[in-house]
Amino acid sequence: MTNQIVLPWIQTYTGKKFDFLNPPVDSICIEDIAHALSNICRYTGHTKKFYSVAQHSVLMADNVLPDEDKLAALLHDATEAYLTDISKPLKNLLPQYCELEDKVYKVIAEKFGLSDKLPDSVKEADLRLLATEKRDLLIGEPGGWTIIKTVNPYPERIEPWSPKEAETLFLEDTDRYFK
Secondary structure (H helix, E strand, C coil), X not given: CCCCCCCCEEECCCCCEEECCCCCHHHCCHHHHXXXXXXCECHHHCCXXXXXXXXXXHHHHHHCCCHHHHHHHHXXXXXXXXXXXXXXXXXXXXXXXXXXXXXXXXXXXXXXXXXXXXXXXXXXXXXXXXXXXXXXXXXCCCXXXXXXXXXXXCCCCCCCCCHHHHHHHHHHHHHHHCC
């Protein structure tokens, strides 16, 4: 077996080269983000039915107020298109991953004209959607979810979409909110 050098990049859905260590703005592509997020399941796959990060993102944009924060809500997890979705408890144990995620988010924010800091409205909507997802998509209660103990879920029930539907709606929202 020969030693192989592993380069710090991936090929994206549209054929772009995404360099993890030095991602140029032109390597960010909304079609790559929509496609990848629509094929990544939230909660590391531990849901009753497949529920994509893209659907989560669309629901975030649907629910966040004010309207000027909708694009930030839609793209708040866009790094996961390049770095994948890692559960928050594990992510908290990986400081280098968190640094890389911050670096990639700054490039995405630059590409779409967003602040590199998420608005408070997006953070609040994310917690409400977390409570809603827990209610609708997860089984049982293994222990206290203290982060959402006092958070009210959204009244609408979540019905998971197919990856194709999630991708299509994500791209439609991008057209609607990215001006």
